Amino acid sequence: MEIKTVSPSSASAKPIVADRTAGEKSKIIEQQHEEQQMDVKKEKDEKKVLTKEEAEHVVNGMNEFLKPQFTSLQFKIHDETERYYVEVVDQDSKKVIREIPAKQLLDMYAKMTDFLGLFIDKKF
Missing domain, CATH: 1.20.5 (Single alpha-helices involved in coiled-coils or other helix-helix interfaces)
Known part of the structure; x- marks a missing residue:
């Protein structure tokens, strides 16, 4: 080595x-x-220390922002298309907030299929 x-x-x-x-x-x-x-x-x-009034204002604002939404979901079947759709309903006012898919869209789809069916039936 x-x-x-x-x-x-x-x-x-x-x-x-x-x-x-x-x-x-x-x-x-x-x-x-x-x-x-x-x-x-x-x-x-x-940093500046918040006064009691300023702190209360901030806390109240946060509480309003985080206030829970009292809503419910309702599953329904569209009469003409026999498809499911969901309604989001406000429990206090019983007002429909949103429909998924929109009921108007399902209504339009049903009318279009009826129209196409009549159009095809008349042609033959």
């Missing part, structure tokens, strides 16, 4: 220098990160 000596100018010495500069760079990055965190903490401390 042969043992070779390594000179300081060989390629193996370069990564050590690169590691040192990379280590220094990482320390600098860590220091900058810590400074940014300190700045964020200072900004949070300096």
